[in-house]
Amino acid sequence: MAKVKYYYDSETLSYRKIERKKRTTIKFALLFVLASALFGFLFVFIASQYIESPKERALKRELANLELQYKLINKRVDNAFTVLESVEERDNAIYRLYFEANPIPSEQRRAGFGGINRYKKYEGYDNSKLIIESNKRLDLLQKAIVVQSKSLDEIAVLAEDKEKFLSAIPAIQPVKNEDLKHMASGYGYRTDPFTKVRKFHFGMDFTAPRGTPVYASGDGKITRADNNASGYGKHIRIDHGYGYMSLYAHLYKYNVRSNQKVKRGDLIGFVGSTGRSEAPHLHYEVFKDGERINPINFYYGNLSADEYARLLEKASLENQSLD
Template sequence: MAKVKYYYDSETLSYQKIRRKKRTTLKYIMAFLLASALFGFFIVVAGSYFFESPKERELSRELENMQLQYDLLNKRMDDAIAVLENIEERDNAIYRLYFEANPIPEEQRRAGFGGINRYKQFEGFDNSTLIKESNKRLDILEKAIVVQSKSLDEIAILAEDKEKFLEAIPAIQPVNNEDLTRMASGYGYRTDPFTKVRKFHYGMDFTAPRGTPVYASGDGVVKRADNSSSGYGNHIRIDHGYGYVSLYAHLYKYNVRVNQRVKRGDLIGFVGSTGRSEAPHLHYEIFKDGERINPINFYYGNLSAEEFSDLLQKASLENQSLD
């Protein structure tokens, strides 16, 4: 029960009960409720500011973990970019240079993506910048990897083609050194054995006994094996591809047929003296894109430096040819 309160009335010289008006009571009640509400709001706000709920703590941990993962992702991208840059440098400076291919421009390797905003879905978050930049770097890295992958595919094709080219190009002497009597005549102006007139000799003459083996100087296909070309007598022409053709003239007999595929070093015929020939020898020519060129430049495959130097000296002598 609420305590009864009194006050002293000086007029009546007696104590009177204090009677609270209803309006005043209502004011007190409203003031109390307002104060309670404000206090509760303050407690809630202060608590949310200084203290985290279990759900908030869980979300906070997830956010921190996400940021850590993005940091780790960026570190891995840094490592991947460093490795890729090393491959790109070797690709441009070694591989593509060796195979005579144009280097890939840097702007093509590092090109971004134009047009629409590809990263709009990452906007509006606390870590939007981090997420956008990470995805942008990842996209550029993926594109650079695709460009490099295509480049390596191209290099593989060029390497395979280069290997075929190196196998096909006429690169060995068609008659073994031990089978030679002498190197009779080289490429250049020589004295004609029949007319004694100085004229250009378009091949090299290898003097050897009749029946000495003649070898294909490179991989290719036999296009001719006949004696229907003026002056050459029995002769063979091998198409090596890449614009190269080798010719072997004045043969005693053939060891191949037309359209036969041969490998470098295969026995294709034997030295003779057919056609316009003064003595047994092999007349050897090389054509590049239909033009006859000096065969002396194509003996790197089976001659030592000393042997090549000796051959070069003998071939340069302006003597009499044998055809």
């Protein structure tokens, strides 16, 4: 039962019943409904900012999982790049160098993609940067693998000529160890025996008795066997192909003639002291693409590791040459 309310009328000095008008009742009802709706809206709004719904929690877990998966993918891409870089390094420093092929520059291996934006479809999302970066790195990895694959195809073709190539390289010592007195002088700055001036010695001097056999250090063709080069005396030059040439100077006599083809280990001449020479010895030089290089790097064909170590030690001494 609704409570009845009264008010005191000072004119009549009596209490009178408060009569609520119907319009006022409706007004208060509407005001109550409006206030309730406003409070409910504010509650829902505040709750939506600070309280997650089950669906939102599920979506956040899914998003966090996707971010984790992308990070794991990037880590695997890093590992793949590490392995690929190791293959690329061996490809440039060993395989391509071994077969006299130009190394592939890193700019070519890691070149990006020009033209249109390949990743526009990934823009506009919360994690667009992560997704785009991951796809870029995957594309670069795929391109680098294609470049390396083509390089290995090229190496495979070059390897078909491997036997001929290996036979041609001047890879043995031209005078046998048992015939040597000692290795007199190596490649580098040495004292000239005649002027006593320090100058660069472009070959190696092997001291041996006159008439000691001299052997071809690799397969090739005799291009010169004459006494027409200043200082060398009687000397032989062998063109091995692939940019390699070897020279044998101060010989006593020849065992070959110009344009003759020889094999590694063939007897080509005998130690002497012709030309600009202080004593019987073989002056030996190796050329690559017209440039003199250190012959010490080409004796893997007939020396043991210990013999090579001893030879390397003697060749490094800065003493007096014999020519």
